[in-house]
Amino acid sequence: MNENVIGTVLITEEQIREKATEIGRQISEDYAGKEIILVGILRGAVPWMADIMKRITLDMTIDFMAVSSYGAATKSSGVVKINKDLETDIDGKDVIIVEDIVDSGVTLNYLEGYLRSRGAATVKLCSLLDKPEGRRVDIKADYVGFTVDDRFIVGYGLDYDQRYRNLPYITWLESE
Ligand code: IMP
Numbered sequence: 001m002n003e004n005v006i007g008t009v010l011i012t013e014e015q016i017r018e019k020a021t022e023i024g025r026q027i028s029e030d031y032a033g034k035e036i037i038l039v040g041i042l043r044g045a046v047p048w049m050a051d052i053m054k055r056i057t058l059d060m061t062i063d064f065m066a067v068s069s070y071g072a073a074t075k076s077s078g079v080v081k082i083n084k085d086l087e088t089d090i091d092g093k094d095v096i097i098v099e100d101i102v103d104s105g106v107t108l109n110y111l112e113g114y115l116r117s118r119g120a121a122t123v124k125l126c127s128l129l130d131k132p133e134g135r136r137v138d139i140k141a142d143y144v145g146f147t148v149d150d151r152f153i154v155g156y157g158l159d160y161d162q163r164y165r166n167l168p169y170i171t172w173l174e175s176e
């Protein structure tokens with residue numbers, strides 16, 4: 001039986017924290033004078049969301065959503081199931097979605113449309129990681145921490161079968 005083993009450290013906690021500081025500063029500049037809502041996507045975005053929100057100097061609130069894909073067959077159609085909806089009224093608000101990784105882009109593409117349909121004035125995307133080779137729909141995150149190769153990433157919120165989310169760094173899974 002194949003066993004999964006973890007690769008070497010790709011991105012350290014320190015690098016992630018530095019990046020969060022940079023992006024937090026950028027968001028604070030871009031939205032100066034505005035009030036924003038960060039919408040974190042459970043569960044992978046939790047550590048990155050915590051880093052980013054502490055580096056934003058604006059008046060802001062947070063909320064969370066949980067979503068899952070309906071399965072491989074319908075994934076390309078962009079059908080995403082909402083397991084936990086927003087609790088905040090976002091009508092007329094400036095929203096930033098905070099995600100762990102953009103791979104196919106299906107999830108973020110759906111969420112962007114959904115948040116607009118709920119009346120958001122603007123919707124931007126902030127992702128810890130971007131895996132451009134996986135892209136199936138044309139979507140680009142506005143704020144990206146790091147770009148990664150097309151391999152299965154775990155750590156700092158990202159899981160394999162719900163495990164490894166607690167690793168304080170980014171690595172990948174290898175089979176041996
Ligand atoms: P997308 O809809 O394909 O862009 O990706 C949606 C979700 O798939 C992400 O929010 C992650 O939860 C998961 N995902 C995509 N690539 C990886 C990976 O390399 N490791 C762990 N989870 C991933």
Ligand code: MG
Nearest residue numbers: 042043044100
């Ligand atoms: Mg996720």
